[in-house]
Amino acid sequence: GIQVEQSPPDLILQEGANSTLRCNFSDSVNNLQWFHQNPWGQLINLFYIPSGTKQNGRLSATTVATERYSLLYISSSQTTDSGVYFCAANTGGFKTIFGAGTRLFVKA
């Protein structure tokens, strides 16, 4: 089955800094999502982005399907951005595979 790898595994930022999180996948995907898991454990949908680029406020995401990777950009980071960021991929069947996540801590 598809393998999903995220990097870096951990990231510490000073408030106001920018960052890029990466998600590599081993097969072509029909579905690629980015989630933020907040410190209370809730999973928040950020982007549904099987290809192309999307932006939502300080966050944006780009998926290059032909090269099998997706990037999540966080600009002007805030302490509320802390948590774990997951990407999840689906190759066209019913199963969605999650990466192990990037743990982000933004210092005030």
Add this chain to the structure above:
Amino acid sequence: NAGVTQTPKFRILKIGQSMTLQCTQDMNHNYMYWYRQDPGMGLKLIYYSVGAGITDKGEVPNGYNVSRSTTEDFPLRLELAAPSQTSVYFCASRPGQGIGSNQPQHFGDGTRLSIL
């Protein structure tokens, strides 16, 4: 619109006890999923369902059972609780049009389960 609702939010079980984690969605989604998330790890798929009466195993199904008698409900059953099942359990759903792969998943808030 409630979305995906999981109950209970927290539960402590003794080894060998049984319980059912409830999941309900009000979005008329065909596809529903159960995941577990161990501390510091990503989510692993336990079981999934593509419609009422149809269920199938995911990556880590051992020790669990599911049923899907209605579109709305997808309960997860632990028959003989073991310490290895201590985890956070998430239920998710998505519409499932066509082959169902090109729609985002919606998640519940999770159930934190401890087996002592």
